Amino acid sequence: xxxxxxxxxxxxxxxxxxxxxxxxxxxxxxxxxxxxxxxxxxxxxxxxxxxxxxxxxxxxxxxxxxxxxxxxxxxxxxxxxxxxxxxxxxxxxxxxxxxxxxxxxxxxxxxxxxxxxxxxxxxxxxxxxxxxxxxxxxxxxxxxxxxxxxxxxxxxxxxxxxxxxxxxxxxxxxxxxxxxxxxxxxxxxxxxxxxxxxxxxxxxxxxxxxxxxxxxxxxxxxxxxxxxxxxxxxxxxxxxxxxxxxxxxxxxxxxxxxxxxxxxx
Amino acid sequence: xxxxxxxxxxxxxxxxxxxxxxxxxxxxxxxxxxxxxxxxxxxxxxxxxxxxxxxxxxxxxxxxxxxxxxxxxxxxxxxxxxxxxxxxxxxxxxxxxxxxxxxxxxxxxxxxxxxxxxxxxxxxxxxxxxxxxxxxxxxxxxxxxxxxxxxxxxxxxxxxxxxxxxxxxxxxxxxxxxxxxxxxxxxxxxxxxxxxxxxxxxxxxxxxxxxxxxxxxxxxxxxxxxxxxxxxxxxxxxxxxxxxxxxxxxxxxxxxxxxxxxxxxxxxxxxxxxxxxxxxxxxxxxxxxxxx
Numbered sequence: 357x358x359x360x361x362x363x364x365x366x367x368x369x370x371x372x373x374x375x376x377x378x379x380x381x382x383x384x385x386x387x388x389x390x391x392x393x394x395x396x397x398x399x400x401x402x403x404x405x406x407x408x409x410x411x412x413x414x415x416x417x418x419x420x421x422x423x424x425x426x427x428x429x430x431x432x433x434x435x436x437x438x439x440x441x442x443x444x445x446x447x448x449x450x451x452x453x454x455x456x457x458x459x460x461x462x463x464x465x466x467x468x469x470x471x472x473x474x475x476x477x478x479x480x481x482x483x484x485x486x487x488x489x490x491x492x493x494x495x496x497x498x499x500x501x502x503x504x505x506x507x508x509x510x511x512x513x514x515x516x517x518x519x520x521x522x523x524x525x526x527x528x529x530x531x532x533x534x535x536x537x538x539x540x541x542x543x544x545x546x547x548x549x550x551x552x553x554x555x556x557x558x559x560x561x562x563x564x565x566x567x568x569x570x571x572x573x574x575x576x577x578x579x580x581x582x583x584x585x586x587x588x589x590x591x592x593x594x595x596x597x598x599x600x601x602x603x604x605x606x607x608x609x610x611x612x613x614x615x616x617x618x619x620x621x
Numbered sequence: 622x623x624x625x626x627x628x629x630x631x632x633x634x635x636x637x638x639x640x641x642x643x644x645x646x647x648x649x650x651x652x653x654x655x656x657x658x659x660x661x662x663x664x665x666x667x668x669x670x671x672x673x674x675x676x677x678x679x680x681x682x683x684x685x686x687x688x689x690x691x692x693x694x695x696x697x698x699x700x701x702x703x704x705x706x707x708x709x710x711x712x713x714x715x716x717x718x719x720x721x722x723x724x725x726x727x728x729x730x731x732x733x734x735x736x737x738x739x740x741x742x743x744x745x746x747x748x749x750x751x752x753x754x755x756x757x758x759x760x761x762x763x764x765x766x767x768x769x770x771x772x773x774x775x776x777x778x779x780x781x782x783x784x785x786x787x788x789x790x791x792x793x794x795x796x797x798x799x800x801x802x803x804x805x806x807x808x809x810x811x812x813x814x815x816x817x818x819x820x821x822x823x824x825x826x827x828x829x830x831x832x833x834x835x836x837x838x839x840x841x842x843x844x845x846x847x848x849x850x851x852x853x854x855x856x857x858x859x860x861x862x863x864x865x866x867x868x869x870x871x872x873x874x875x876x877x878x879x880x881x882x883x884x885x886x887x888x889x890x891x892x893x894x895x896x897x898x899x900x901x902x903x904x905x906x907x908x909x910x911x912x913x
Contacts, residue, residue, distance in 0.1 A: 433811030493872030
């Protein structure tokens with residue numbers, strides 16, 4: 357019986373390799389810039405072969421509206437460092453805030469290699485980094501936090517919908533307590549990684565005196581909102597709920613000098 | 622050690638260190654209980670004191686920021702250290718040794734991130750990185766370890782250098798080992814530009830400047846002319862290391878982040894595939910007759 361039940365699974369995995377693309381935020385103002393950094397990971401996991409990777413990038417504005425698509429081939433063991441401003445210019449967009457999703461497509465040879473391993477968990481994920489910087493010397497790297505949960509790549513859309521997990525929305529609080537001095541601020545960037553519209557409440561809290569500031573948001577899919585606080589003292593961020601179980605917001609801390617640091621929450 | 626936060630300081634490049642810790646209990650099936658905090662520090666792999674430094678108790682839901690720089694000054698420690706904050710569940714405090722399954726340890730590790738913050742002493746600029754430190758370099762957990770690090774985060778310019786901070790935690794404090802580490806710098810096209818091979822002892826830290834590695838190989842200028850971007854590759858065949866990439870601006874601005882281990886890209890990673898790939902990569906980039 358189990359062999360019969362497993363047949364569709366075996367048929368599926370012998371034909372497709374599901375890919376999980378990751379989504380980041382970008383900042384693109386006169387003041388703050390972003391750059392995408394990604395390597396060709398396939399080379400490192402099958403180094404005896406010469407494997408190219410194709411980076412397929414899509415950008416959405418802060419309201420979740422598609423800006424456009426862009427792609428580039430990464431040579432074996434190579435990497436791509438590309439300014440978001442450059443991509444947006446090619447797409448004739450002036451968006452200052454938005455999300456970027458990267459699907460790294462391997463050559464067919466790599467997919468065949470994964471099939472040859474005969475594993476039901478053969479799949480591809482392509483996390484990447486965003487570098488955020490300004491002209492004052494601020495630098496920040498953030499690794500991919502959450503995959504694009506609106507679809508699974510590498511399979512037909514109908515199968516993507518069928519095998520996608522339902523969004524798991526959870527209450528989230530940062531484990532980091534930020535100490536802000538006078539003139540400093542903290543800004544959360546909350547992203548909706550899921551297929552459904554997100555209605556959430558975000559709050560900046562003091563560990564000793566409780567809630568400092570709270571706001572309700574409705575965030576479209578692949579959309580993003582900003583939520584700032586200025587409060588001399590210790591603060592931490594909570595969001596109820598986040599769009600998926602691992603959809604940690606980004607947190608930017610701006611100093612009185614206007615320089616900033618940015619991490620995931 | 623049930624739940625830990627391993628970290629390394631960056632005093633040699635002008636930053637102080639602060640840990641931000643939360644007791645998130647109750648969560649993930651673990652009932653509410655306090656965490657007793659103890660700090661151990663290692664200077665050049667040797668413990669700076671016979672006994673751990675007690676830092677009090679963190680009640681369920683409580684938070685604390687621990688100023689490591691102040692603790693180092695209080696103990697007249699001048700140099701850099703590797704440290705481990707031990708977060709001991711209150712129901713395990715009284716026992717010297719506790720029987721616990723690997724899945725329970727993994728559950729404890731994952732209940733919260735620890736944030737390791739760095740502050741540039743001269744400019745006041747703050748940065749930091751969240752991570753979780755599970756058990757490492759411990760034969761009770763795994764009989765063989767290896768690392769494939771691929772970090773496309775090299776940015777070099779007149780103002781910027783990218784460094785690799787490496788330290789080697791060990792959840793078994795009784796063992797000694799030295800781990801050979803191979804570091805390669807690849808350009809954007811995937812060509813090998815420079816490399817170095819060294820080793821690190823358990824509970825030691827090392828900081829490698831990519832600018833210096835390139836300069837030693839007489840490759841700094843050509844690398845800058847090609848844009849200054851590239852990938853750091855780190856390989857270790859017989860041990861676990863924590864690699865953190867750091868891009869530093871001359872003003873003190875600092876980007877720091879951990880790298881992503883292979884299971885983030887290929888969930889099935891391990892076993893023979895891991896060993897063969899690590900070996901092949903070392904052969905490809907570090908063949909003996911071309912060592913620098």
